[in-house]
Amino acid sequence: MITPLLRGTTALVCLSLAVPAAAQGTDTPGFLGTLIFTGGKRDLSFGTALARTVVDEEEIQDRQASTVAQLIDSVPGVTLVNGTTPQGSGINIRGFGANTTYGTDQKIAVQIDGASVGSEELYRIGTQLFTDPLLYKEVEVLRGTIGSFAYGSGIVGGVVLLETKDASDFTEGEPGFGGSQTFEYSSNGDGFASSTNLAWMPAEGAEFLLNYTLRDQDDLTAGDGDTIGNSAFRTPSYLAKGTFTFGDDDEHSLSISHSRTVADDKDVPYDQFDTSGGTFGNVDRLTDTAQTAVEYRYNPASDLIDLRANLSYSDQVIEYDYVPGSSPLEGTPTFPFLLSTVNADQQYETTKLTVTNRAQFDTGTVSHDMLAGIEAQRRVRADNSDAGAPGGTNDRFALFVIDEMSIGAVTVTPALRYETSHIESETELAGVPDNYDKDGLMGGLALAYDFGNGLSVFGSAAYTENLPIIDDLGTSASAQYRITTSEKSHTFELGAEYTGTDVLTTGDTFSVRGNLYETTLWDITSYTGTSSTGNLERVETRGFELEASYGRKSGFYVDVAGHLGSGEEFDPDEDGAVWRNTAADRLQVTLGQKFDDRLDLSWEVVHTGDRRDSTSEDLPDVTLHNLRATWAPEQQGWLDGSEVRFGIENALDEDYVGHLSSPTRPAPGRTFKVSLTKAF
Template sequence: MAPYIHRLTILLGTTCMTLPVAAQEMDNPITLDPIFLSAGIEKVASSVPQSVSVVDQGDIDDIAPESIGDVLETVPGVAGVGSSSFFGQGFNIRGFGSAGSAAHEAGIVQLIDGEEKYFESYRQGALFVEPDFIKRVEVLRGPGASTLYGSGALGGVIAMETIDPGDLIRDGQTSGGRVKLGYASNPDALLGSIAWGWRPSDDFEALAALAYRKLGESRDADGDTLVRANSDTPNLLLKARRTFGDHHVELSYQQLEATGDDQDFNQIEGAQVGLFGPFFPGWGVGDITTRDQVARLEWGWNPAENRYVDATVTLSYTNTIKDVRQGSDPAEPISDTLLGRRDYALWKLKAQNTADLSGAGYSHFLTLGAETLEQDRSSTTISSSHPEGYTRASAVYAWSELDWGRVTVNGGLRYERQRTEPKGSVAISDERIDAESVEPQMAVMYRLTDDWSVFGSLAFVNRLPAVDELYDGFGGGAPSPDLRDEQGKNIEIGISYRADDVFRAGDAAAMKLTLFRNHIDDMIVRTNEPAPTPSYINIDRAYLRGGELEASYQTGAWQFGAAVSVVDGEDQDGAVLNTLPNDRVVLSAQWQASDDWKIGTRSLLAKGRDKPDGTHRGGFGVHDIFAVWSPARGALQDVQVNLGIDNVTNRDYTPATYLTGPAPGRNAKISVTRRF
């Protein structure tokens, strides 16, 4: 288990370019500078005018994550909100993101294998993912990613990809797989998984994977219980792909099914007994089922003789469900208004084509697409704070990527229409709301030399109001049919560097500095006031600004990294925004001690943050260590053992983005993987 340094290689953008000296000195080369897919081709992150970080399979293997939050913990500009609980995950990107806020959860687009995931329910997390199935995560910070991935991405995009058969099958073989066992002390968890890939012929491949997690509770630095997950969580992933000449058909299905007994209803903050006075028994414990499904069918056509056609048509269905029932402890009841089943079902049909328009001396890829979707938000318990409703939307978009000499120009335009309407259970309004958004963006990079580049971008994004914001009537609030869409204007400038043989033969360094300013007009906020005041209103504007520095250096068997994230924000009156994360620095070092052993350390140093309510979240330093043993030869050469300790010093701390806290104390982890 090795969750730390390679985690920070994430930060530093250290993932995919193999360095020659490392490759010569050992069988397990260290890599530098992330590679991601853009317009269907691989590109190095330091050579594109976008703010992107990549966590690849090697990083994830080293992290041995207990939740998707572990994967993203050290990505610059990204902070967790809520808690460490598997079921309390939510994210903040560049100061945009707040646990339990419909506006902020809708403003970060979350994708699994290209399919959008969205869930908003009171104090119950926003994203439920089995990390053992994830092989890659791309984080695109800021609104510049909304053209291809969906309107309203004011914070950014988190795009997750699951394992494919080719990730398990060795060259020359027709099948292959892996088995894994793991244990973590905090949160208390056991993992067992098996994945198998099959490729009997060149035109067919399939995959089946099953993971089982036994989840207990997380504890703070004093050993006191934070959040009780208390669940058995079997997870399934199935894939099949058949190729017919230039055509292919792909089918996939994944399901997370967690059954909790006496699980905390509040998976973000825990029980909180006495929160509203000495007689408040806490949020209660329940027998809670969490189900998350993603099903997709894709047809593709990519004729070898026609570079203008690389087309796909995808039909997908996703659904996230929470079914809450009273637990067995009468001393910890759940309020009747919070019981029942709540879910989000989403159908989407999407068609897209990428044409290669390259010519002599330049490369040019043009992507055109269209999609239509329907989201059904439902609840078996009528609640003014969780209104039922439909959201229907259609969109068309175009994305261009041009490389010409020393210049890269990326540009996009997305147009989307949306209709939102309440169901009959919504008593305060029956008004349908129609809205539309137009989102243009442009980014340019100029290569000053072979090593140095400068870049800049401008993006306009509209986030259309969600069902919660339009029809919420909690506490007697009035509906908010006159809400205007949030309008984000994001400007970025930066400089990047990538070079070999910097200080000595065979070394390599990479660096990317990005400065941004995100101006949000008509920001949507909750009033918490009774009628006739609407539950949600627009404020004139808000500002988020800051910067990120990612850097890494490799020499021989050593790799070092540093990442800095700084963000500030205020509204039109100069009041500090409540969603700002800690400014932080992450330092890392890893040493490939031999062909068999890799060891490393990471330190996350965070500055304190004053909150708008007058409280102060203190600064903190958290240190992690890890080791990976993967024999390069012999009878155990297909075995990998990961060891690690998070928060070695058992530091008591609360990140600025947590609603309350604290964060978990020391965590010791071990996992053993056997490939076959």
């Protein structure tokens, strides 16, 4: 099944020249031997079977993205669905995640400082990852199932982990005051953003950070000059964070973070995937998303103890008020039902406690790096059954263990997760039970072999179950099937990587990683088919991902990220058809030159093929050109700590619709961007 993907792989590899200069460790649970090599725009992860990409703070600032979804669509296998607004955009990884009806299908997980967010199936609303990129110093994307067992069940596409900024990032770890001010402007839609960071370390062991970010954007313009409706937004965001370290050798630490983003939109389409009110009409919509996380860490001078306890709470409230006269159905017999949908307020709350311990020990010739943990979670959703959003409570409990075992050049990593779920309806369900129980045992095995000369090979197999959710409650036969059935999937991966120095010339660095994957999903409850049962029998996806980097001492660098993929969906009594959410074939190449850490110039070319819109209509290939420049003036006087960034996105003003996006929502045309950051 994977063989057809090898066509074109050679061409990708030939283009894959790109960079590593420094190496450092990572705290990612499981597969803990990861090294991160840096040098160009992107950190690359090596020494692990995990498909992992990190977008650091420098790249976050360089890309000047309006949403997190817009930021990470440069990662192989990741697709931004339906535009660049916080409410409407969705994240799709390897063909799973956002789709044409909901912003999520429960097969990707999103966490902010450990708090689970953006996981409700709200009709015609995007991913609900409703936050601003400038609140974060790092976004980590884990692709596939094998790295997901510490984060949840049923994860097929991957995990998005966001880490908020810390005060020590601005005070350089020394007592005193610090901070920064960033202003951004984009020509398309007259976009404006201001982000203020105020940091204070009154003494060693205590630090506090306040951030206020305001982002404002009018309607965007497409490449053909037409206005893109429903693309304006205004979102103030807040972040407050405190961290305390104490005890012998600072063995104890306590971190508290709270972030919030609010939008108060007037007379906007209810359907966030579309550009006009359409049948649903317009609404006044207030969206208020907040998340709070408290993490305690005990890390004494012992290889057997590195204890973390993370307690988080996330809350999203969406309030609607229909705008009279905005729907063409007003006055018809069907209008009362539509009105109950567009006037229905939404709220869901998730409280979660995760406790883990990382232990390093030897058993004979085997070295272990083991992460073990427990997780308890309660999700509460307000009832809006008239709008297709049943209310209830979902209590889950999970145990997981990931043991990275090294035996010479061989690394074997088994991972297990056991999860139980209890769902209770908020309202009485006529003729069917009001509560449901389900459990699942899932896990995987990763193997890696290091040849000792910079070359290593790896492979993995993983199985997971997507347990029923509150959205599956209902009295119909299809609802009863969903609430009593767990979706199941397995994923196989195989790859190789190489990293070395002095490859083409003295002092250069080169890293490349290629990864093949194949996933099968069955017992499907998230998608409907065209058969007599209305259910799909299975979905099969496969793909090849490439990340590479090359850099010279002169400052020249090349970064490459690519994906080739395909997928089929199968009805019980029909032949296979193209999987409706298949990720596009994509190749991104960045050529750059750095001048003494003062100036960084880059040209990014992104070619996307095998594209289709949300109705599965084929779209032509598209090639985009993006130009960026980062200038750090010589550090003296008032210029100390300042950086200026320029960018041109879609430089040739291409008129196109994004992959998997609504055909009525074109992508933005040429956009000039500039930002100024001053640290103090």
